[in-house]
Amino acid sequence: MNRYAMFSKIVLSSLARRRSRMLVALLAVGIGGTVFLGMGAVYYDIPRQMGREFRSYGANLILVPAGEEASLSLEDAARATALLPAEQLIGATPFRYETMYYNMQGLTVAGADLEAARKTSPYWQVEGDWPRTDEEVLAGLDIAEHIRLYAGSSVTLEIAPPEGRRFKKELRVSGVVRSGGAEDGFILMPLRGLEALLGNPGRANVVEISIAATGEQISLLAEEIRAVVPEVTPRLVRRIADSETTVLNKLQVLVYLVTAVVLFLTMICVGTTMMTVVMERRREIGLKKAIGAGNRAIIAEFMGEGLTLALAGGILGSFSGYFFAQAVSLSVFGRGVTLPFFLVLLTLGASLSVTILASLIPVTRATDVEPALVLRGE
16 A cells, blocks of 8 residues: 555544544535535626616616717617627617697607617506507606596697698507606607608617616727717716616625635634544644654644545535525526536635635644653643
């Protein structure tokens, strides 16, 4: 039997003789690894998960005309949107605002890609149905209450096109929309329907974009759009982008704190267990020293036991940490978490580091044992 096989046998037999105490240390390392991997996976995936959650609050980037132009070309808007990462883009909705008249009173009519609006503005609540044809509209809640509109009713609007005579058009109200914002004061209709009534197709006053990205990432994308498509001016919706960044930072700090506390408690548990083992084996250590074992051999044996525990606990923590991360993500975000492989390697590294640090003081105490005193029973 070579020296390495003998060393392994000594380490494993020592662990087996004190399996109840070592089981406690193994579970401590395993729990530490579980929390480290689980929190690491959540931390790594928080921007993606929270980005999707924040998209329910509406657009976080808008495109407006550059300079003094009143409207922008939908072709230019499409070029700008194409610069955004497709896997992060939730939706892009062009809006065109025009004034029409009801009983001599001016109303704002917004033409929009309503199918895209359902993605960029999922917080809109529609009582009734979304428009299915170009001659159906949504009435904002405030307008509906003011002129007594409801799903299934009709409204006759007087339209003043840029060229030609005024005319009236009867439109069917398919539903009433409640957004809590400016849309409550608008009549909303499909953009194609508005273009058919007023002409000048392919133009919009603003394009609202919802993208799953942090405020810093959106700022970089906005700079790229500004450089590549000078006809368009991108602007961040600060109240959403800043809120998202603030919440993400606080959640990430919380993950740091929880992980640090658990690893510290793991280190205390492992250190206490190893210290107890050293005290129980003082006579054994003294005997080994008396027959010629040096401090290096004593250190190697105890560190071998600690590293074996760390490796086993790290593997255990990696398996259980995956399920822990999935459970946290499903309960909080309603979807699974992505687990990159490098987190498994970090978990093993963290388990080894914590165990080594926890074993330093007990191992130092083991090397301080005086053979003569111990063997005399002192």
